[in-house]
Amino acid sequence: MSQPEKFPHRPRPVVAPKLHHATFLTLKLHEMVAWYEQVCGLTPVFYSEAGAWLTNDEANHRVALVAHPAIKKAVDKPISHGHHHTAFEYGTFQQWLDNYSRLKEQGIEPFMSLDHGLTMSLYYADPEGNGVEIQVDNFGDWDASKEWTWGSREFAENPIGNFFDPDKVVAAAESGLTFAEIHEKAYAGEYIPENPPADILLPEAY
Structure with missing residues (x-):
């Protein structure tokens, strides 16, 4: 036994x-x-x-x-394995959008913007090329966004989501569309940038 x-x-x-x-x-x-x-x-x-x-x-x-x-400069950082980005989250869509506009006025713009389904996310590169995501939860509730991520067919089929032009999002908000309406359109690909990124790799200019 x-x-x-x-x-x-x-x-x-x-x-x-x-x-x-x-x-x-x-x-x-x-x-x-x-x-x-x-x-x-x-x-x-x-x-x-x-x-x-x-x-x-x-x-x-x-x-x-x-x-x-002893630190040395990274070689081929954008295509090296390891850390891609660190994320910070705003509690409301308006706070998130206001921060985008504030940074743009100071010459800091995201290298890519994605509606992942669970979040709308702006990706920046810090002075050494590390990714920094500034996001807002599309559900306004972690339990709801977690459940959607776990069970939705949409996320299973497209976990990255769709690129969007943040200036088009700003214009949509200024026209009176709600956060929910803007997210729906962004996730459906209605705010695609004129020249969308080829992929999600970090930029190479660092």
């Missing part, structure tokens, strides 16, 4: 940890600190020549930037 396992297989923690922060090795510390404040509202809790720990909420930090003398 076989003996019961002393420690049965447990594929996941009973209480899961929450995602807290992302850390980057950097060759452009001061430029990176300034960019993340401008784009994401992150400000230093600690800042020295060795690195910076930044936050935009009650956490002690959400992004850490480490400037180590």
Whole structure:
């Protein structure tokens, strides 16, 4: 008769940890600190020549930037395996749209914009070419968007979604369309850019 396992297989923690922060090795510390404040509202809790720990909420930090003398420039970063982007989420469509307009006025524009079905997302590249997604949940409710992502045929058939021109979204909002109407049109491909990106790779100009 076989003996019961002393420690049965447990594929996941009973209480899961929450995602807290992302850390980057950097060759452009001061430029990176300034960019993340401008784009994401992150400000230093600690800042020295060795690195910076930044936050935009009650956490002690959400992004850490480490400037180590051994760091080397990445080779073929856009097509190298590993981290693609870090995402930040706005609570409302109008906040998200206002931030897009504010950044555009300062000459910072996304390299691609996608309606994924679950979110509308603007993708920027930081000073070292790391992707930064600024998103808004299309359902306004994580339980609802999680259920849709899990069970919808649309997402299963097209998990990336459709590219959109954010200026067309701004114009649609100014014309009086609601967030729900704009999302529906964007996801249906009605706001496709004149020159949509060929793929979702990061830009190469870094």
